[in-house]
Amino acid sequence: MDDLYREVIIEHYKNPSYRGKLDPHDISFADNNPLCGDHIQIDLRVSPDGVVTDARFDGHGCAISQASADLLIESIIGKPLEEVKKLNKESVLELLGIELGPVRLKCALLSLKVLKAGVYGLQEASDSLVE
Amino acid sequence: MDDLYREVIIEHYKNPSYRGKLDPHDISFADNNPLCGDHIQIDLRVSPDGVVTDARFDGHGCAISQASADLLIESIIGKPLEEVKKLNKESVLELLGIELGPVRLKCALLSLKVLKAGVYGLQEASDSLVE
Amino acid sequence: MFTSNDPMTLNLIEIRKDFPILDRELRPGVRLTYLDTTATAQKPLAVINAMDDFYRRSNANIHRGVHTLAEEATTLYENARERIAKFINAESARQVIYTRNTTESINLVAYTWARANLKPGDLVILTEMEHHSNLVPWHMLQAERGIELDFIPVTQDGLLDLVTYGMLLERNPKLVSFTHMSNVLGTINPAAEMIRLAHEAGAIVLVDGAQSVPHLKVDMQALDADFYAFSAHKMCGPTGIGVLYGKTALLESMPPFLGGGDMIKEVKLRSFRANTLPHKFEAGTPAIAEAVGFGVAVDYLTNLGMDNIAAHEHEITEYALERLEEIPGVKLFGPSADKKGGVASFTLEGVHPHDVAQILDRDGIAVRAGHHCAQPLHEKFGIPATSRASFYLYNTKEEVDLLVNGIYTVKKMFG
C-alpha cells in the first residue's frame, strides 16, 4: 500500500514526458473510465514495417491513470506493434511497480485499454482486459 | 400449544352441529382462505327486528376453521345483528379457548370474516380483521 | 442421534453440528426435526459466520470506492460470484446475475427478454407442475401482451407428459419455461433432453432451478439452458439473494431491467448508457453481505460434494416413501424415489394437511402444509392442499421415523 504513491508515479503525473497530441498520426483512440471520469487519448505514429515511431497521450484523471499512461507510452516507443499487442495487465503493473485493488486497477489499465483499442479495435480490447 | 387440539375442537370438527345450508335465507356469504384452500359459506335467517333466528355453515378445511365456524354459528343464533357486528378476533379465540400463531389465526377467523362480510359488506369486513 | 456404523457417505454427526438450529429445543424436551428444506434450507455456521464477519470487519458499499473496506467488500462480493459460476459450471462469472430470489430472476427474464422479443400470439410453453413464480409472470405478460400459454400436462404418477410436449413444440413456441425439479412431487424433469428438443424447435429455454441447484449437480454448459434461475436460501445460503444465469449473447442483447446506480456506464440528465455484464442487471446497492454468505454456502456444498448430497437424499427419500406408504390412509403424490428428489407430499384421509402439520409440530416436526405455491397442480390432483416433508443433507432416517410416529399420533387424535 505504502508505495502506491511512489515518487516515480507522482513525478510522472506532475511532469509527464509524453503528454500531448501527434499531428499527423496513424492511429488515435480515446476512452474514459466512467467510474471517475478519467479520460485518455493516445496518438501513435507507426512505420511501414509496423514499429511505433512516436506516441503521445492526452487527457485528465488521477495520478495512477495519468502516470501509467506516461509510463506506458514511454515503454512502447520503438517497439513493433506485435509486441504492443502482447502487453497485458501485468506489464502495466510492472511499469508502475505497485499492487492495486480492483477499483484502482481500472484507473491503471485505462491507458492500456485505449492503446489496445487503437491497435486492435474496441471489442477485442475490452475482452482481453475483462477481469 | 398442547391444547390447540382440545377435545372440543376435534369434536366440533368431526361432528358439527350447524353444518348445512338454509333455504330460504336472508343473508348468505362465502369466502376462502387462499393459503390452504379452506372454504366457508354461511347462511343466516334474520327476523324483522334484526335478530339471527337461525344459521348454518358449510365448507371444508382444517379442524380449526371448521370447528370455529361451528362454534361461531352456535354463538350467534338468537343474537341481534348489532351484537354480531361487534364480534372480533378475541370473541373467536375465546370460543376456541386457545392461542394461535399468525398463520392459523387466519384459519380460525375465516368464518368470522365470512359472517362479517355477509352482515356488513366485504370491504369493511376485511378492514376490521386485518392484523 | 445417528449411529456411527451408518452406511451413508455423509458424516451426519459432523454435518449436524454445523447447523446450530438443529440443536434447538422448541419447547422443553422438544427438539426440532426440520423437514421443510424445500421451503428454505437451514444455514451452516460457516455461512452465518461469514456474514457476521463481513459486518464486523469489511462492511462497505462496493464498486465505486477506493478505500480499503470498499476494495475488500468489492473483492468478497465478486469472488463469491466466481465461485457460484464455477459451482454451476458457467463459462464466465459475467453470466451470474445477482437477484433477490428465483422469483425475481424469472420476472427479470419476463420483463426484459420476453417483453423485447414476444409479440401477441407468440406461444410460451409451461408445465402443469410449475411454482407460482413460473406462472404468474407469464399470466401478467399474457394480459399485457397477448402472448399464448400452453402447458405440458402432468401424468397421474407425477411425470411430465413428454409426448404432448413434442406436439406442443410443433406449434413453434418462442419460449419453453419449466422447473428442473418439482417442489411438490419431487419429480426431476429430464431437463437436458427437454432443452435439446426446445432448441431444435427454435425456442429459448428458461429453467426454474430453485429445487435442483440445492440438490443435484447442475452444469450450465452441459444443460445448455438459455436462462437458469435459483435462490440462495434453499441451498444453505442467506435470504435476500438469488441468481439468474444467462447465455452471454442473450444477456447482452437484452434491455436492462431496473435503472439506477451501478447498472450504468454513464448518465446524463436525459439519457444513460448501460453498463456491461453482469452489472447491467444489478441496479443500486446489492445484497452484499448476502453474496458473501452465498459464496460460502456454495463452498460448503462443494466440500460435501453434490453427488454425495444427492446420494444421501436419495437414500433418505427411498426410506421415507417406503415407511409412509405403510401407513393406512396416507396417499403419496409424485413418482417413485428413483425419479425424484427429497420430497414426500401426502394426504392423510380425514385430516386436513394443516392439522397434520400442526399436530406434528407438537413433537417438533416441521413439515409444510398447503398448496406449496402450486395451486394448479393441486387442482389437477383434485385436492386443495398436501402435507410435505422434505429432506436435505442434514436429515437422518431417525427423523423419518419420528415423522412416521407423528403421523400415527395424528391418526389417533382424529381416529
Added chain:
Amino acid sequence: MFTSNDPMTLNLIEIRKDFPILDRELRPGVRLTYLDTTATAQKPLAVINAMDDFYRRSNANIHRGVHTLAEEATTLYENARERIAKFINAESARQVIYTRNTTESINLVAYTWARANLKPGDLVILTEMEHHSNLVPWHMLQAERGIELDFIPVTQDGLLDLVTYGMLLERNPKLVSFTHMSNVLGTINPAAEMIRLAHEAGAIVLVDGAQSVPHLKVDMQALDADFYAFSAHKMCGPTGIGVLYGKTALLESMPPFLGGGDMIKEVKLRSFRANTLPHKFEAGTPAIAEAVGFGVAVDYLTNLGMDNIAAHEHEITEYALERLEEIPGVKLFGPSADKKGGVASFTLEGVHPHDVAQILDRDGIAVRAGHHCAQPLHEKFGIPATSRASFYLYNTKEEVDLLVNGIYTVKKMFG
C-alpha cells in the same frame, strides 16, 4: 478517543462500542476512520446479532407454514414491518413494502404506477441533484413511453431553484420525484412545501428518502408524500432490504410488479388474483433475516432519538465545514451547515479525488471519491468527481481532525 466533557448529547464512547468495525485495525497501527456512511452505514452489534440469532434459532420460510419456526419467522418479519411503519409514522404497516433498496422502490413505482398512469407527453419533474436511481428509471420510461422530463435546477450554492419549480408546476406535471436530501451536496430540500405545491398542481409525488430517513425524523403523515423510498443499509440495517412506502389507495390501485409466490390470493393455470397489501408487491421468498435486522436497526435509531442524531451530525458537520474551508486549495460544494445533512463534498486543487481518497486511506480514513452516482450534478458544476466525507451518529470531531490532517498530507505529497 472522545473526552467525557464533550457537550454532545450522544454518548459517543458508548455508541462507538456498539459498532465492532470501528475498532478494526486496517493495517498494523492503522485504525479505521469511517467517513463513508452516505454510501453505506456501519452496523451495530444489536443488528448483527439479531440476524445471527435468526439463522441460529428461527430460520424458516414465512407466511405459508404452520410449524413453530415458520410462525416465529413470520411474526419476526411482520413485527419488523410494524416498527418500520411506526418509525416513519405511516398510518399502517400495510403501506410498508419491502424491496431490495431505494433503487428497487423507485423502479417499482416506475414499472407499476407510472406505466399504468403516464401517457406520451406527460410531464415528470425531477431535479438536477438526483441520484442515478431517480434518473435512469425515468430515462427508461421516456424511451419506452415518450413521457417528458424536466428538471428543477440546482443553484451555485447547491439549493433547488424553487422559482423555476413553481414555473414547472404550471405545466401540469403528472409526477414530481425528488430527493429529500442530496447525497453529494448534503442539501436538505424543503420536502413538505414541495409536496404541498405539487399536490396543488395535481401531481403525484415520489420522494427519494435514501439519505433523509437515516438522518432526520421523517413523518409520512406530516409530509404527505404519495411514495417514499429508502434503504436499510444506510441506516444501520443490513444490505438486501429497503422500503417503498405508499399511500394506501394508490398502492391498492396499482398493478402488481413481480409475479410469484406470496403476492397472490389465488392462482389458476391461466390466471391469478393478486393478494392484498403489502404482500401484493412482495413476490417470492423475501429478505427475511434482513427484515429482522432492519427492525432492530430502527429500534436502535429510535432509542438514540432521531433528533439527537440530527443534532450530533449537525455539530460535526458544522465543525468539518469550518476546518475544511481553512485548507488552501479545498473547494466545498453544497450549502452551509444549517441547510444540509452530514455530507462534505470537496475538491482539492491539482489532485484528483481518487488520489485524495487513496492517500487518506493510507491513514485508515475512508472517504468516497467519484461522481457518487450523480453524474449530471457533477457535470453541472463542471467537475468529473469530488471527494466526499460523510458523518453519522458514530463519528467524532477527532475524526474530522484526522481527515483534515490527512488532506494536508495529500497536499504535501502533490505539492
